[in-house]
Amino acid sequence: MSYFFLDEYEHMESYVPGExxxxxxxxxxNANESSYPPSPKVLEAMNSTEVKSMAHxxxxxxxxxxxxxxxxxGFPAEQVFxxxxxxxxxxxxxxxFFKPGMKVCFPDITYDFYRTYATTYRLNFVQFPLKKDLSIxxxxxxxxxxxxxLANPNNPTGKAIPVSDIERIVAQDPKRMVIIDEAYVDYGNESCVDLVxxxxxxxVIQTFSKSRNMPGARIGFAISxxxxxSDMNKIKFAFNPFNMSTLAIVGGAAAIQDKDYFHRCINEVERVREMFEDALEDMGFGVIRTTTNFAFFHCPDVPAKVLCRELKKSGILVRHYSDQRINEYLRITIGTEEEMKQVLLKLGEIREKQYDRAC
Amino acid sequence: MSYFFLDEYEHMESYVPGExxxxxxxxxxNANESSYPPSPKVLEAMNSTEVKSMAHxxxxxxxxxxxxxxxxxGFPAEQVFxxxxxxxxxxxxxxxFFKPGMKVCFPDITYDFYRTYATTYRLNFVQFPLKKDLSIxxxxxxxxxxxxxLANPNNPTGKAIPVSDIERIVAQDPKRMVIIDEAYVDYGNESCVDLVxxxxxxxVIQTFSKSRNMPGARIGFAISxxxxxSDMNKIKFAFNPFNMSTLAIVGGAAAIQDKDYFHRCINEVERVREMFEDALEDMGFGVIRTTTNFAFFHCPDVPAKVLCRELKKSGILVRHYSDQRINEYLRITIGTEEEMKQVLLKLGEIREKQYDRAC
Structure with a gap:
């Protein structure tokens, strides 16, 4: 730590990205990335002569x-950040909108980044525990x-909150800000964006890193x-006015406009996810069915930690959590059908090997 | 302004980008962009299959x-942000490193963004006036x-501070942070980076938006x-862990590695700048010679505001400042030789027309 680092950050908890x-x-x-590339129209837009020059x-x-x-x-650009x-x-x-001491809440099990942010900027936060079934x-x-x-659906549990419940939370008090992170909303959930x-x-916050297949391009947005x-833009203009590259701007616009490709990719992820979840259940795994691009499951006879380690040895990275309430679960991104069949095969082999070892 | 916007931003002064x-x-x-594209190696790197996928x-x-x-x-990656x-x-x-009330100083005439930042985040700042010759x-x-x-060279005056003077400022007190913004350093100045x-x-802060010809790619760095x-990275990981796109990372690395192209572009800008400044002087303009990619000059017989407006009418954008101490000057980016010859022609025409009108 340098002599200059501000004292107020002493309580910060670092965010640890997936390995x-x-x-x-x-x-x-292990990071809920897509196994599909972005729309060909994205690459086309990024390769246009004007953009390639990057000279402006x-x-x-x-x-x-x-x-x-x-x-x-269905909103004007003035409602999009x-x-x-x-x-x-x-x-x-x-x-x-938030300064040290302000009161905020989010679930005890959710996207880690909220806690990182809250500790770093010294918000007064509570984390309400999930219910037994891991829903909020x-x-x-x-x-x-x-x-x-709130992340809706939640990560890593994959559980979604109905829009009618979101509305109850939002409607309760107009002086309370409600931020809904819809990173995974496109995989078969209803967005609450119309409540805006x-x-x-x-x-309402969404990302291009999941259903638009372009985490490497770094694009997210808010509708409010x-x-x-306008307030968020004022702050952006005081922190980093030209925050987004021309490539991200034109590539992102092209991704949004190619609706056909977007729906095809989502349909495919949903199809493969259901196939994978069905197969896991057939094999005796406990599955919490999700409406996301990942599966969340536990194995009846091999500890999740061992399963995670053995999958890694065989070249497959998945996510395991140390939190005691979910440390028997694994979160796995839905890849292509072929990739998920490979995972199922490996899972079977690992269980067999562990069984042999136990005998 | 929304109900939620924090009171502390009431003193913020918005940053106004060039038109x-x-x-x-x-x-x-008018924005000191380059008339040259980035190195062909940048486009090559950005077009590699792995990167184009953007799926990770x-x-x-x-x-x-x-x-x-x-x-x-000549520094390890640990000293680069x-x-x-x-x-x-x-x-x-x-x-x-800075919180409300902390004492900071910068020149009265310099890159506007420092003042925007200081007012928004309520720093206790003073702006030391430039000397009569517009140097600090x-x-x-x-x-x-x-x-x-300090911006070195300063913008928009183009005046540079010798590294020996920077060292006196830095050496005076190790408990005082000194930030040197070297956006324009590559055009014939000595960087103070070795003092690190x-x-x-x-x-020491530098950018890829000037001498690397890629403002549209949004890349800057600090060496310290x-x-x-490490402190800056801790804060970045709490604000936006994956701040840079894969395209920016690989494109930026390729730009740095193509030293030959970098030097060729700089040499050309310097050559054209000298030609342009010489020609301005021959025409009777007052020129503050710079070591940057822009020229800073005033016209003996046409107000800078009029000159700026007339240039715009003829399709050429340059920068005019309202600050009384420099409102008789124009800042103009050095484009290609052909572009600058076109500017010289227009400047001549405008002066003639204004002269006719005055008669």
């Missing part, structure tokens, strides 16, 4: 991308005076009231 | 780019107890002590 080992080729199913500054207002997103969801990934969008949201207790979030951050038309205390988006 | 009108095609010489998250540690920059300047443009790098620097008074910065931010080996209170860089 990215380079010692060999892995089938990377990008548009600090990112209008082309904000317009494309707005048109897709874009950033380098959903994390940056959340970061600008926090920077604009909606009443916790309705009957609190705290601002709310009715409530001015709701911020024009006032909230 | 980007879309009503017609302009020769854009970018490396949150941005090691490939940090290593390439480190190798170029990278961000989406020099503004973001400065933003993370401020977020890590080094003694102001040596004999102050404030942290220091000797002093742990110096942060390993402790300072």
């Amino acid at each position: 990215m080992p380079k010692d060999r080729e892995y089938l990377k199913l 500054y990008s548009d600090p207002h990112c209008m082309e991308l904000r317009k494309a997103i707005g048109e897709e969801y 874009v950033g380098n990934g959903a994390d940056e969008v959340l970061g600008f949201c926090m920077m604009s 207790d909606v009443e916790d979030y309705v009957h609190t005076d705290r601002d709310v951050i 038309r009715k409530y001015s205390n709701l911020v 009231s024009a006032d909230i988006i | 980007m009108p879309k009503d017609r095609e302009y020769l854009k010489l 998250y970018s490396d949150p540690h941005c090691m490939e780019l940090r290593k390439a920059i480190g190798e170029e300047y 990278v961000g989406n443009g020099a503004d973001e790098v400065l933003g993370f620097c401020m977020m890590s 008074d080094v003694e102001d910065y040596v004999h102050t107890d404030r942290d220091v931010i 080996r000797k002093y742990s209170n110096l942060v 002590s390993a402790d300072i860089i």
